[in-house]
Amino acid sequence: MMQQVIEVNGLTKHFKNITAVDDLSFSVREGDVYGFLGQNGAGKSTTIRMLLTLISPTAGNIKLFGMPLHSHRKEILQQIGAVIEKPDVYKYLSAYDNLKLFARLSGVKVSEQKLMQQLEIVGLAARAKDKVQTYSQGMKQRLGIAIALVHDPSLIILDEPTNGLDPQGIADIRNLILHLSKEQKKTLVVSSHLLSEIEQVATKVLIIDKGKKIIEGESAQLFDPSQTIIELITVDNNFSLHQLQKSGWQKNLQPQREHVLLLKLDRKLIPQLHRDMVNMNIEVLSFQPRHSLEDYFLQVTSGNQHVDAFTN
């Protein structure tokens, strides 16, 4: 059985009156490429920062490698490499000097040969001794990834790794993620606001919006064109949820959003769901099948206009 590398339960973060992350729970298995999706401001970076102890949670538990984060911070962070948002490094130092400095901070002594190898992997060996202030955004991004990998971590967290990159840069990062996952058997958490990016690399996906979990599942299922997400608004959602939980539809229920019940099911089962809801006396106000994850994701992340139209 694969070990859980990340286990997050009830994670919440308030900034004064703003709830950035709201009762978020998810888990990442060893070997996963875990896609973390949500629009800008959805709470992805705040969650990632909590995983890296940069932000302390208001509530909730985080376990990494089976250890509580708050009490095993050092052991855990030794096994993590991360690029957090922009790949900012010391611009007055060269790529080689930056890499050496961060390798030392990670607690490992890395030979010059290994450092150069690392820069070779991200395509920066030829510019290794140039100051970073002369680098393009793409080169800085690649240096950030080299820094994340230099101490050979088993968990790699990449927060919006393709931000500001040209198409070739995006493809390079995608290939690198696949290489790290398949060839080096690393566990990766990759956040993005673009579904298309995550779709191509992730084995499991979590979508969050306004700090809340919207949906989580295996990519193979979520991206399966035969699978549909049903958005359901009923006269009494609590009653409907209770009825569905008691029925055989329990396994199809997804974490619900405000005023909306979500079920994931095979399109062929939609007529059966209709019949069962009538039998369970569920009074339906709105029944919206979302034909693909992308359709659903765009709807969720474009301001919830559709949902609000029904709930107001």
Place this chain on the structure above:
Amino acid sequence: MWTLLQIELYKIFRRPRTYIAFVAITALITIVQLGLKVDGKEYAAFVMADLSNTLQIDGKIINGYFVCYVLLQLLLVHVPLLIALIAADMVSGEANMGTLRLLLAKPISRTQFILAKFFASTIYTILLLVWLAILALFLSMWIFGTDDMFLLKNNYAVQIERVDIFWRYAGAFCFAALAMTTVAALGFFLSQFAENSIGPIVATMSVIIFFTILSTMSIPIFNLIKPYLFTTHMVAWKEFFDVKVNSDNETIRGTIQRPDRLINSALILFAHIVFFVGASLYVFKKKDVLS
């Protein structure tokens, strides 16, 4: 911790900004030395104008020791700006560059991180003072030679024998290091609250200017708070150049007139350092890194 300290020093001394302070001190000192070398006699005549009718002084008034004293009086007012340039940038500069999140995602404790950064800024401060000592004392001794030191205080004059001076400068520079470390600690503390360097640098200088004005104004209400202001105690290095006298009003070699004041000031400055670093630790350990 040692590795962290090495890394912090490496970063400080790889930044061009670090050398601004060394260049500024070099320029200021050499200009003053040049001026005194060219017009030293006129300067001495001006300083001694009030005493010229009542006192006959043999020997060189403008000697290396005297020049160093003049330089310290001039520079120790301005050096805090140069210290703040680095110390107030230690944390806010990392936040500004975006490297703070990268550093704190590494397996290092926040306590070690803060202490390493503070010790690094202290080492920078001490190196700046060593450079100041080399130029202000040793270079002045080389250029102007040595002799007894004649100083005019508010309402009396002090003459210190040539052989009795050097240890006083050693003590004065050690005390200046403590005073400047207090400035570094203040800048470092203010650095926790900003995500750019300008704010903490300006705030540090504003606090020093404000406290210095309070320290120097002789208004009764200010006299109550003066003993608690670190700026009052930063100038206590001058106590090393006040000498005890015997019943014949002759200076007693190897003495300081008010060592208790010196010790008291040193303790107050040390307490400020402990407070600022402790507060920095407290604030930083609770800080959410959002930069």
